[in-house]
Amino acid sequence: MARLSRDFYDQDTVEAARRLLGMYLVRRLDGETLAGRITETEAYVGRCDKACHAYQYRRTERTDVLFMPPGHAYIYLIYGMHHCLNLVTEPEGEPAAVLIRGIEPVAGVDTIRRLRCGDKPLTAYRSRHLTDGPGKVCQALGLTLAENRMDLTGDTLYVCTAPEDLGLSLPAHGPERICAGPRIGVDYAQEARDFPWRFWLE
DNA sequence: AGAACGATCGACT
DNA sequence: GTCGATCGTTCTA
Numbered sequence: 343m344a345r346l347s348r349d350f351y352d353q354d355t356v357e358a359a360r361r362l363l364g365m366y367l368v369r370r371l372d373g374e375t376l377a378g379r380i381t382e383t384e385a386y387v388g389r390c391d392k393a394c395h396a397y398q399y400r401r402t403e404r405t406d407v408l409f410m411p412p413g414h415a416y417i418y419l420i421y422g423m424h425h426c427l428n429l430v431t432e433p434e435g436e437p438a439a440v441l442i443r444g445i446e447p448v449a450g451v452d453t454i455r456r457l458r459c460g461d462k463p464l465t466a467y468r469s470r471h472l473t474d475g476p477g478k479v480c481q482a483l484g485l486t487l488a489e490n491r492m493d494l495t496g497d498t499l500y501v502c503t504a505p506e507d508l509g510l511s512l513p514a515h516g517p518e519r520i521c522a523g524p525r526i527g528v529d530y531a532q533e534a535r536d537f538p539w540r541f542w543l544e
Numbered sequence: 545a546g547a548a549c550g551a552t553c554g555a556c557t
Numbered sequence: 558g559t560c561g562a563t564c565g566t567t568c569t570a
Contacts, residue, residue, distance in 0.1 A: 384551070393551070395566095404566060422563030424552045441551060477552050487565090527551050 344503040348495055351412030355431040355438040359385040360541050362429070363520055366502040367445055369483040376454055376483050377508055378445025378473055380501075382542040384525045386428070388437030391539075393531035396437035407491045408437035415492040415499055417485055424477030427485055429494060429501070443526070444474045444542070447482065449508055454482045518543045 346365070351358065362380050369376040388396035388408060395418070396405040407416045408430055416428040416439050428439035447454045455464060458472055458481055473482045480486070485499070494500050505512040522538045529535055 386551075395551080402567070418551085419563095419565055420550060421552050422550085422565070426551060428551085443551085471554095475552065525551070530550090 344507045346413075346494070346501045346503065348411065348413040350501075351429060351431050351494065352433055353412075353431065355385040355387050355440060356539055358429075358431045359383040359440045359539065360520060360522075362440060362442075362501065363541055363543050364515070364518070366448065366505060366508060367442060367479075367483070368449075368500050368502055368508060369485070370498050371450075371453070371484045374450050374453055375508060376447075376450035377502075377510075378447045378449075378454075378479070378482070380442060380444070381446050381544075382442075382444030382474070382540070384441040384443055384541070385539040386439050386441060387432075390534075391531070391537065392534040393525060393528035393537075394438070399437060401437075405437060408439055409435055410491070413494045415485075415489060415494060417480065417487060417490040419487060420477070425480035425486055426476040427480050427483075441476055442479050443476045443540070445479055445482070447473055448505065448512060449510060457484055458482050 362383050365380050366377050367380055386394040388394045396408045411434040412431050414430045416430055417425055420426055427442045430439045432438040473479055492499050521542050523540050524536055525540045
């Protein structure tokens, strides 16, 4: 069984962000399975990272989930209208998480399209940009504050290492390069602005 | 109690 | 490339 267990999340966050690339994010919604291949991530580390909501172990009602055992979902509202999904990492008490910035839909694609676009015509442009941002990922999988603090070792939201774990047979991927660079939207974070903690495939 | 701001998106020039 | 939408969280008083 290749569903990620708590052990996986109990590791260095930057390493986890890299390793999550190519894995499958799975969401059970109303009896249906939605899933996407993870293509872009970012690491946030409270201990040393001014861009992290829990920088210097800052603990508030919102950041409390980051102090929980690894393998929980941290979902927050940004800009008053978009949600962002993070997977909590590192040992309990070390606030850190991986932000899921992009996926490639592989299951429940019709539902994903409907959640993202409603009845709007699905143009080539919309298709290409269906799930290529953190807010889009949450909208595509029906994730809101209601799913904050969810245990990733449960059956509603989790990560698998291979498509066979979802009963899918997908064409094998050739070798893909892992790219790294500065994170998006953290220009305010002084020296942490330049940490190369964003990772993506291709 | 009130103000400032943000780990974004989509429409538009 | 620019810009406005929109509201929970956080901090200040």
